[in-house]
Amino acid sequence: xxxxxxxxxxxxxxxxxxxxxxxxxxxxxxxxxxxxxxxxxxxxxxxxxxxxxxxxxxxxxxxxxxxxxxxxxxxxxxxxxxxxxxxxxxxxxxxxxxxxxxxxxxxxxxxxxxxxxxxxxxxxxxxxxxxxxxxxxxxxxxxxxxxxxxxxxxxxxxxxxxxxxxxxxxxxxxxxxxxxxxxxxxxxxxxxxxxxxxxxxxxxxxxxxxxxxxxxxxxxxxxxxxxxxxxxxxxxxxxxxxxxxxxxxxx
Amino acid sequence: xxxxxxxxxxxxxxxxxxxxxxxxxxxxxxxxxxxxxxxxxxxxxxxxxxxxxxxxxxxxxxxxxxxxxxxxxxxxxxxxxxxxxxxxxxxxxxxxxxxxxxxxxxxxxxxxxxxxxxxxxxxxxxxxxxxxxxxxxxxxxxxxxxxxxxxxxxxxxxxxxxxxxxxxxxxxxxxxxxxxxxxxxxxxxxxxxxxxxxxxxxxxxxxxxxxxxxxxxxxxxxxxxxxxxxxxxxxxxxxxxxxxxxxxxxx
DNA sequence: CGCAATGTTGACAATTCTCAAGGATCGTGG
DNA sequence: CCACGATCCTTGAGAATTGTCAACATTGCG
Numbered sequence: 217x218x219x220x221x222x223x224x225x226x227x228x229x230x231x232x233x234x235x236x237x238x239x240x241x242x243x244x245x246x247x248x249x250x251x252x253x254x255x256x257x258x259x260x261x262x263x264x265x266x267x268x269x270x271x272x273x274x275x276x277x278x279x280x281x282x283x284x285x286x287x288x289x290x291x292x293x294x295x296x297x298x299x300x301x302x303x304x305x306x307x308x309x310x311x312x313x314x315x316x317x318x319x320x321x322x323x324x325x326x327x328x329x330x331x332x333x334x335x336x337x338x339x340x341x342x343x344x345x346x347x348x349x350x351x352x353x354x355x356x357x358x359x360x361x362x363x364x365x366x367x368x369x370x371x372x373x374x375x376x377x378x379x380x381x382x383x384x385x386x387x388x389x390x391x392x393x394x395x396x397x398x399x400x401x402x403x404x405x406x407x408x409x410x411x412x413x414x415x416x417x418x419x420x421x422x423x424x425x426x427x428x429x430x431x432x433x434x435x436x437x438x439x440x441x442x443x444x445x446x447x448x449x450x451x452x453x454x455x456x457x458x459x460x461x462x463x464x465x466x467x
Numbered sequence: 468x469x470x471x472x473x474x475x476x477x478x479x480x481x482x483x484x485x486x487x488x489x490x491x492x493x494x495x496x497x498x499x500x501x502x503x504x505x506x507x508x509x510x511x512x513x514x515x516x517x518x519x520x521x522x523x524x525x526x527x528x529x530x531x532x533x534x535x536x537x538x539x540x541x542x543x544x545x546x547x548x549x550x551x552x553x554x555x556x557x558x559x560x561x562x563x564x565x566x567x568x569x570x571x572x573x574x575x576x577x578x579x580x581x582x583x584x585x586x587x588x589x590x591x592x593x594x595x596x597x598x599x600x601x602x603x604x605x606x607x608x609x610x611x612x613x614x615x616x617x618x619x620x621x622x623x624x625x626x627x628x629x630x631x632x633x634x635x636x637x638x639x640x641x642x643x644x645x646x647x648x649x650x651x652x653x654x655x656x657x658x659x660x661x662x663x664x665x666x667x668x669x670x671x672x673x674x675x676x677x678x679x680x681x682x683x684x685x686x687x688x689x690x691x692x693x694x695x696x697x698x699x700x701x702x703x704x705x706x707x708x709x710x711x712x713x714x715x716x717x718x
Numbered sequence: 719c720g721c722a723a724t725g726t727t728g729a730c731a732a733t734t735c736t737c738a739a740g741g742a743t744c745g746t747g748g
Numbered sequence: 749c750c751a752c753g754a755t756c757c758t759t760g761a762g763a764a765t766t767g768t769c770a771a772c773a774t775t776g777c778g
Contacts, residue, residue, distance in 0.1 A: 299627035302716045307630040309623040320616040322609055327620060354605040357612060358573055364615045365571040369578060371622040372560040376550035378629035379558040379676025383734070417757060425630025427735060432758055449743075465553045634766070668725060678767055683726055700775075 243339075248315035249289045253359045265345040271295075271332040277318075277340075284326035285343050287319020293336020294414045297328050298422065308423040309371065311415075313397060317363060321347045333419060378425045386424040387434040388463035391444065395454060410453040494590075499566035500540045504610045516596040522546075522583040528569075528591075535577035536594050538570020544587020545665045548579050549673065559674040560622065562666075564648060568614060572598045584666060629676045637675040638685040639714035642695065646705060661704040 240263045246252055254262060271277065271293065277286070290312050297310035297318070309328060312318055320326050321343060341349075350357045377386055395411055413420070421428045438444045443460055445453040454460060491514045497503055505513060522528065522544065528537070541563050548561035548569070560579060563569055571577050572594060592600075601608045628637055646662055666674065672682045689695045694711055696704040705711060 297623070299623055301627065301631060305631040307627040309626045320620075322613045323616045323620075328623060350609070351605065354602065354608060357605060357608045358602070361608060361612045361615060362573045364612060364619060365574045368615060368619045368622060369571075369574075371619060371626060372548070372550055372579060375560045375622060375626055375629055376552065376558040378626055380552060380556040416755090428757080429736085429759085430734060433734095436758075667723095679725080680727085680768085681766060684766095687726075 243291070245289065245291055245315035250317050250356065250359055250363065251289065253356050254353075258353065262341075262349055265341050265349060266339045267341075269338050269340050271336045271338065273332055273334050276329055276331040277338065283324060284319065286340050287317065287321060287343055287346050288338040288340040290314050290316045290318065291337040291339055294333045295336055295338075296331050296333055296419065296422075298331065299328055306422045307425060308419065309374075310367065311423070317360065319343065319346075321350055321360070333415060383424075383426055383430050383434050384437070385464060386426065387431065387438065388460045390420060390424055391438075391452060391454060392457075392460055392464055406457050408453055408455050409457070410447065410451060413450040413452055416450075494542070496540065496542055496566035501568050501607065501610055501614065502540065504607050505604075509604065513592075513600055516592050516600060517590045518592075520589050520591050522587045522589065524583055524585050527580055527582040528589070534575060535570065537591050538568065538572060538594055538597050539589040539591040541565050541567045541569065542588040542590055545584045546581055546587055546589075547584055547670065547673075548581050550579055557673045558676060559670065560625075561618065562674070568611065570594065570597075572601055572611070584670060634675075634677055634681050634685050635688070636715055637677065638682065638689065639711045641671060641675055642689075642703060642705060643708075643711055643715055657708050659704055659706050660708070661698065661702060664701040664703055667701075 240246060240251065240259050243249075243251070251259065251262060268291070269277075269288075277288070277295075292314050295312040295318070296308045297312065298306050298308045300306050312330070318330055318338070319341075350360070377389060381389070394413060394415075395409060398411060398414060415423065417428045417431050420426075421431045424431065435444070435446065438460075439446050441459075443454075443456045443463075445455055447453060491497060491502065491510050494500075494502070502510065502513060519542070520528075520539075528539070528546075543565050546563040546569070547559045548563065549557050549559045551557050563581070569581055569589070570592075601611065628640060632640070645664060645666075646660060649662060649665060664671070668679045668682050671677075672679045675682065677685075686695070686697065689711075690697050692710075694705075694707045694714075696706060698704060
């Protein structure tokens with residue numbers, strides 16, 4: 217049974233900070249977030265509905281099984297979306313990076329838990345406010361629909377991974393996907409790259425449907441094979457990207 | 468490596484039948500399908516964009532990795548949405564029942580295969596037509612968004628199943644879910660119920676991320692434990708629904 | 719009626735998990 | 749700045765679950 221962190225909702229806790237008026241214009245994620253479809257008047261209106269929240273590592277914003285009353289854009293940090301069995305086994309069913317959207321407007325319940333993996337910031341909206349806003353903006357509804365289809369495709373690809381791929385394939389896939397998402401410096405298209413994994417071994421295990429020990433052993437195996445290096449901490453160096461790609465798909 | 472069935476696209480094959488004008492009004496799935504949000508003028512307009520297609524068992528309508536050009540409502544039959552590894556392992560990532568919607572308007576690619584498990588009928592739309600239609604109907608876009616969120620939640624729950632549940636839990640869950648979806652006669656709320664599984668053992672294995680043999684053995688085990696009966700063919704009788712429910716969640 | 723597809727069962731193998739111990743790393747407070 | 753505790757990571761040995769291969773039974777369709 218795992219520690220689940222402290223509890224908050226997507227409601228407005230007392231004393232939550234208001235945005236300074238100019239904040240959307242220089243928002244770090246505006247270009248890539250759902251709000252990126254907006255400009256001028258609309259952006260200002262949505263901005264008035266949003267509140268910025270700071271989350272500490274381990275803090276959760278939505279709880280499985282409850283009526284969900286909020287949604288949000290991720291500004292910074294990485295969050296996990298997870299599902300739990302009755303006896304406490306966890307499966308991470310999604311990772312949220314900056315500019316990602318969380319929540320399900322027009323749907324009553326949200327049966328998953330969203331937790332900050334490290335300190336994070338999100339821009340939250342009351343669900344009813346957001347729904348009202350969407351209702352008169354078909355373009356933004358379409359943008360959200362497009363995002364949701366993409367999220368669904370990701371989930372389905374991960375179903376293939378969870379149902380049909382071996383531990384080594386899962387690890388290879390995870391390393392590549394994580395690199396593609398967070399980058400790191402990449403000299404040549406195929407040269408070695410180094411980056412920090414944003415997840416602990418335990419979190420990686422919960423993403424991949426494995427145990428911590430299996431994750432650790434597979435990483436060691438890749439290191440021994442000269443495919444990756446583990447410089448220390450959560451850093452990884454991908455030495456043979458093509459080998460990793462080959463392992464990720466078939467095997 | 469599996470047989471993948473014959474190929475068709477969601478384009479208009481020559482000689483495809485046109486709807487008789489009245490067909491939407493007495494469409495068997497209208498009430499529950501996406502079209503259920505429409506009436507009058509709108510329904511007629513959408514109707515003009517649709518074509519009915521008959522699919523034979525094993526026939527596919529969309530192919531992994533291709534530019535997808537259509538979407539559809541399921542009228543009758545059951546279809547599978549599946550993902551494949553490079554070496555031919557299959558994971559069924561979704562099942563489509565009558566009134567379900569398939570396709571991803573506003574998204575370029577659809578990286579999964581949709582195949583009829585038995586003979587089926589669908590009502591297809593050119594993707595561009597459907598997008599155009601949605602663009603001036605925020606209500607229907609919202610309805611599709613809601614559906615997509617529901618599909619996403621289903622996929623995520625199945626990720627928990629695939630990543631963290633044992634073979635017996637998966638089978639118990641599958642039997643209950645299938646019963647809830649297709650029904651069958653149910654005397655009392657907890658009394659025994661009999662119904663036909665719409666999937667072969669192989670398809671069940673591909674849904675649950677198991678092998679045919681494991682599925683078969685687990686079924687036998689449930690039969691021996693007196694939880695279910697297997698009257699023959701694909702029929703199943705759930706004798707102890709509460710026992711099955713207990714097995715489905717924890718262990 | 720007979721063939722092809724589907725389902726069951728058995729024996730054995732392989733992968734992954736569990737339990738356990740020890741080492742590395744990180745953050746905090748003295 | 750170092751020491752300490754807590755957390756995280758690695759490695760090993762053995763167990764358990766599930767997969768593989770093979771044979772045979774059953775079902776359904778022509």
